[in-house]
Amino acid sequence: MRYCSRQLRNIPMTPESALLYLELPSSVLMAEAVQPLTDAARQYLACRYKDMSKFQEEVMALPLAGIEAILSSDDLQIASEDAVYDFVLKWARTQYPRVEERREVLGSRLARFIRFPFLTCRKLKKVLTCSDFDHDVASKVVLEALFFKAEAPHRQRTLAAEEAVTVNRRFVERAYKYRPVKVVEFELPRQQCVVYLDLKREECANLFPSGRVYSQAFHLGGQGFFLSAHCNMDQQSSFHCFGLFLGMQEKGSVSFAVDYEFAARSKPTEEFVSKYKGNYTFTGGKAVGYRNLFAIQWTSFMAEDSLYFINGILHLRAELTIRH
Secondary structure, three states, X not given: OHHHHHHHOOOOOOHHHHHHHHOOOOOHHHHHHHHHHHHHXXXXXXHHOOOHHHHHHHHHOOOHHHHHHHHOOOOOOOOOHHHHHHHHHHHHHHHOOOHHHHHHHHHHHHHHHOOHHHOOHHHHHHHHOOOOOOHHHHHHHHHHHHHHXXXXXXXXHHHHHXXXXXXXXXXXXXXXXXXXXXXXXXXXXXXXXXXXXXXEHHHHHOOOOOOEEEEOOEEEOOEEEEEEEEEEEOOOOOOEEEEEEEEEOXXXXXXXXXXXXXXXXXXOOOEEEEEEEEEEEEEOOOEEEEOOOOXXXXXXXXXXXXXXXXXXXXXXXXXXXXXX
């Protein structure tokens, strides 16, 4: 078996052969002999289908072992973990029409590959009421996700590091298209939310010279908003700088008057310091912000002695209040 496994790894893999390798018998002796082959098969499938949107019909037809291989990857080119959750439900409903079978497969096999700590709070609420999940399973994963979200950032990084060696990697953040945020919402005395967005130094470096990165959507007064960080040219001084913007998602012709304030943690106190505040009446698809949030050049912002990177992380905060 070891000899055959080595020989097969020298043959170009296809989706069909990769799935066959994953279906090999799982006895202890056999598993040890073919482990390198099955690992290579999982890696092949994860790499081939990392952008699932390009292979929608093909991915929807894959068996359970193939879906597990794809979902175990950190490199999925996916908008957010919410999109992963939606895909898993769609696939499970297609492959397992009987709700009893679907609950069994989701609870015992697929739930561990959904990284619930990175779902938005809105999606976590839907998990609790989703009839496709056993109630006890749903309660457990949602509670664990909420505890993780409540942890301090350094503790989250510790948990992720501990989890990185496991198969399901539930505390390890994928390379999402839209960056996760933490949101605290208030209804009284005013409708208000405070949004925290953390960016790694390398994420900021990749923005140069004209890139941008978007946050996941968050909601205020029933309306969706997002943050976007930019590297752009300061129009007055003609140098590159870091900008932060607040946008409202497209949704009809509704207008929304909002007071907002941007802040960032800075050395030496490492407390949040207000950088810009204003007010704006949004309509769908509009954005407002500040092109040079820190009033410095890009090179100074990214320098080793920058005031704004704390242990390699840029901590940003936006506070939004509905104006009546």
